Amino acid sequence: MSSKALLAACALMTVAAISGAAAKSNLRQQAGVASWYGPGFHGRKTANGERFSTHALTAAHRNLPFGTQVRVTNNTNGRSVVVRINDRGLYVGGRVIDLSNAAARAIGVSGLAKVSLARL
Numbered sequence: 001m002s003s004k005a006l007l008a009a010c011a012l013m014t015v016a017a018i019s020g021a022a023a024k025s026n027l028r029q030q031a032g033v034a035s036w037y038g039p040g041f042h043g044r045k046t047a048n049g050e051r052f053s054t055h056a057l058t059a060a061h062r063n064l065p066f067g068t069q070v071r072v073t074n075n076t077n078g079r080s081v082v083v084r085i086n087d088r089g090l091y092v093g094g095r096v097i098d099l100s101n102a103a104a105r106a107i108g109v110s111g112l113a114k115v116s117l118a119r120l
Helices: 004-026 101-106
Strands: 027-035 058-060 068-076 078-089 097-101 113-119
Touching: 027 101, 068 097, 078 097, 078 101, 097 101, 101 113
Parallel strands: 027 097, 058 078
Antiparallel strands: 027 113, 058 097, 068 078, 068 113
16 A cells, blocks of 8 residues: 555544544434324334333434433423433434433423433
């Protein structure tokens, strides 16, 4: 490998490492719209294989690892709840998290709400 090719490869690896670190840090805090899913999914398997319960404090997120604990705060009323990520989803654009019915009720969400997420 020529020195120019080696230098270019090192530069690309550095950019990739910095981009990866930035992506991970962005997942520490996030803001956007939350929705909830409930009765029609109760008892069905989630993406991690467990059965979905509308009564559990769980949520779906596009890319956080299963089992991740996230504090979800309703920006309108300041109420927050800690949920565990156990599903994938959010196939509707512009949403950052899909809450179980119990989690949504805990923070006063009955439809859509602007929320802030903090990975714990």
